[in-house]
């Protein structure tokens with residue numbers, strides 16, 4: 213069974229109470245519940261991790277680099293400036309999809325640039341929980357194609 217890491221970056225622990233007009237009213241537990249339900253349908257395993265600390269997210273990627281099959285990550289604000297996270301995503305060589313609840317291309321100018329996007333397979337943005345769900349489906353389709361045995 214494919215093993216997918218779902219990583220939530222800084223401040224996403226406060227979902228539900230944090231700027232609900234921008235991020236909606238779902239809590240992180242609600243969000244993870246919806247992702248877990250989709251994972252069950254897709255017959256993949258998902259493991260959730262949230263941290264407010266850049267280094268902890270990087271350590272998590274390093275620790276799982278040999279055992280995970282792919283990553284869905286919402287890097288939060290790290291998206292816009294963390295070259296360390298960008299290097300970690302590139303370095304561990306796990307297929308990764310970047311997701312955002314809000315539409316970062318239609319917000320403040322500093323949010324319109326992602327330094328992590330270039331090292332990801334795709335970016336899903338602006339669809340709330342559906343950004344995560346579409347990200348997971350995209351990743352699983354990609355990984356399933358990689359694992360097709362033509363022999």
Ligand code: DQA
Nearest residue numbers: 223286288289312313314323
């Ligand atoms: C976010 C967008 C980022 O700009 C912001 O810093 C976040 C959340 C999103 O999911 O829309 O923390 O990644």
